[in-house]
Amino acid sequence: xxxxxxxxxxxxxxxxxxxxxxxxxxxxxxxxxxxxxxxxxxxxxxxxxxxxxxxxxxxxxxxxxxxxxxxxxxxxxxxxxxxxxxxxxxxxxxxxxxxxxxxxxxxxxxxxxxxxxxxxxxxxxxxxxxxxxxxxxxxxxxxxxxxxxxxxxxxxxxxxxxxxxxxxxxxxxxxxxxxxxxxxxxxxxxxxxxxxxxxxxxxxxxxxxxxxxxxxxxxxxxxxxxxxxxxxxxxxxxxxxxxxxxxxxxxxxxxxxxxxxxxxxxxxxxxxxxxxxxxxxxxxxxxxxxxxxxxxxxxxxxxxxxxxxxxxxxxxxxxxxxxxx
Numbered sequence: 001x002x003x004x005x006x007x008x009x010x011x012x013x014x015x016x017x018x019x020x021x022x023x024x025x026x027x028x029x030x031x032x033x034x035x036x037x038x039x040x041x042x043x044x045x046x047x048x049x050x051x052x053x054x055x056x057x058x059x060x061x062x063x064x065x066x067x068x069x070x071x072x073x074x075x076x077x078x079x080x081x082x083x084x085x086x087x088x089x090x091x092x093x094x095x096x097x098x099x100x101x102x103x104x105x106x107x108x109x110x111x112x113x114x115x116x117x118x119x120x121x122x123x124x125x126x127x128x129x130x131x132x133x134x135x136x137x138x139x140x141x142x143x144x145x146x147x148x149x150x151x152x153x154x155x156x157x158x159x160x161x162x163x164x165x166x167x168x169x170x171x172x173x174x175x176x177x178x179x180x181x182x183x184x185x186x187x188x189x190x191x192x193x194x195x196x197x198x199x200x201x202x203x204x205x206x207x208x209x210x211x212x213x214x215x216x217x218x219x220x221x222x223x224x225x226x227x228x229x230x231x232x233x234x235x236x237x238x239x240x241x242x243x244x245x246x247x248x249x250x251x252x253x254x255x256x257x258x259x260x261x262x263x264x265x266x267x268x269x270x271x272x273x274x275x276x277x278x279x280x281x282x283x284x285x286x287x288x289x290x291x292x293x294x295x296x297x298x299x300x301x302x303x304x305x306x307x308x309x310x311x312x313x314x315x316x317x318x319x320x321x322x323x324x325x
Contacts, residue, residue: 003151003292006266008143020144022107024048025135031127033119036093036206036230037081039223042115044097046135049108051142054265055101057084057091061114070098072263072286078279080221082260092117095279096206099259100128102267103197105137107144123205123229125255129198149270153292155284160276162257162285167271172257174274176250180209182237186250192258201258203244204251207231210239257282264289 008020030045049056055070066089068074076085081093097118101109103125111118121127153164175187190196208222208230216222222230227240231248245251253274260282261268268289274281 003153004147004149004270004289006145006293007148007269008145020146022051022140022142022144023105023137024050024053024108024140025106025132026138027135029131029135031119031121031131033121033127034224034226034229035115035117036120036123036224037221038092038115038117040115040117042113042117042119044119045112046131047110047112048138049110051108051140053108053110055098055106055108055262056110057094057118058110058112059089059091059114059116060112062089070094070263071265072283072290075263075283075286078283079219080216080279082263082279082283090116093120094118095256095259096120096123096125097128097259098262099197099255100125100132100202102258102262103192103194103202104129104132105194105267106132107266108140117224120206120224120229123207123231124252125202125204125259129202145266147264147266147268147270147289147293149268153285153288155281155288157281160278160281161274162277162281163273164268164285164289165271165273168269170268171271172254172274173272174250174254174257175276176253177276178249180233181235182233183249186247188247188250188254190254197258201251201255204248204255205229205231205244206252207233207249210234253277260286 025046025048028045028047030043032043035042057068057070059066066087068084068086068089068091070084074084074086075082076090077083082095083090083092084094091113149164149166155162170192172192173189175185177185190200208225210232213222232239256279257274260279263286
C-alpha cells in the first residue's frame with residue numbers, strides 16, 4: 001500500500017451524497033508590489049482557470065510568455081524562499097501566495113506576473129487572502145482530490161525534522177528554536193480550517209535577523225527587503241514595531257510549510273510535526289510524498305484507494321471579513 005493515496009472526499013446531507021468540489025477565482029484581480037529578493041516591482045494578476053488546471057505562474061514580461069506550473073519537479077532553489085523554474089525562466093518566492101490559495105481552497109488559478117518574483121506586499125499571506133476574497137471563490141463541477149497520509153513519513157537533517165503521520169484532517173505542530181535571546185523557542189499547534197488559516201496564520205510576516213541582512217544581500221537576496229515587508233530583529237528587540245502575536249515567527253513557518261506543501265497540487269490530509277525546519281526540508285518532504293504517490297513498478301496492479309464518503313477537510317464557509325492585526 002502507498003504511504004500517501006489520492007481520495008475524493010464528500011459528506012452526507014440528509015439522504016443526499018455531497019462531494020467536495022474544485023474551486024477557482026470568480027474574476028480577475030491584481031496586486032502590485034516589490035519582490036523581496038529581487039527588488040523588482042511586479043504586478044500579479046490572478047485569473048480564473050478551468051478544472052484540473054492547477055496553479056500555474058505565467059511570466060508575461062517575456063516574449064513569448066513562459067508558464068511555470070506549481071509542482072515539485074519545477075523547484076530550482078530553496079534558499080530563504082522557494083523558486084520555481086522552467087525553460088531557464090524562474091519565479092521566485094511563491095510560498096506566501098501558494099499558502100493563500102491553499103488556505104482559501106483555490107484549486108485552479110492562472111497567475112500572470114510581469115516580473116521575476118511574486119510581490120512580497122507586507123511579508124505575509126494576508127494581502128493575498130484579501131485579494132482572493134475580493135475575487136470570490138467559484139465552485140467548479142469537478143470533484144476535489146485530497147492526499148490522504150496512510151503511513152508515517154519522515155525527513156530530517158541532524159536535529160531538524162519533519163514528520164507526517166495519518167489523521168482525518170490536516171493538523172500542524174511546529175517548533176522553532178531561534179537561538180536568539182529575544183526569541184528563544186516557540187511552538188504552535190493548529191487544527192487547520194479556512195477560518196483558522198485566515199485569522200491565525202495568514203497575517204504572520206516573514207522575518208530576518210539584523211545580523212544576517214548584509215550576508216543575504218551579498219548572496220543577491222533580500223534586495224527588496226524593507227521594514228515594510230519584513231520583521232527585522234536586532235539583539236534587543238524588533239526594529240519595526242511590535243509583533244502581531246508573541247509567536248508570530250513560528251506562525252510564519254506554518255504559513256511557509258502550507259505553501260510549500262501545496263506544490264503537490266492537492267490538499268493534504270494528515271498531521272505534520274516539525275522541528276527547526278525550513279524550505280529545504282519542506283521541499284524534501286514534498287518530494288518524498290510525491291515519490292510515495294507514484295505507482296510502484298513492481299506492483300502496478302495496486303490502484304490508489306478512492307474513498308467517497310468521508311468528512312470534508314475544509315467545510316463550506318462564507319467569505320470572512322478582513323482579519324484583524
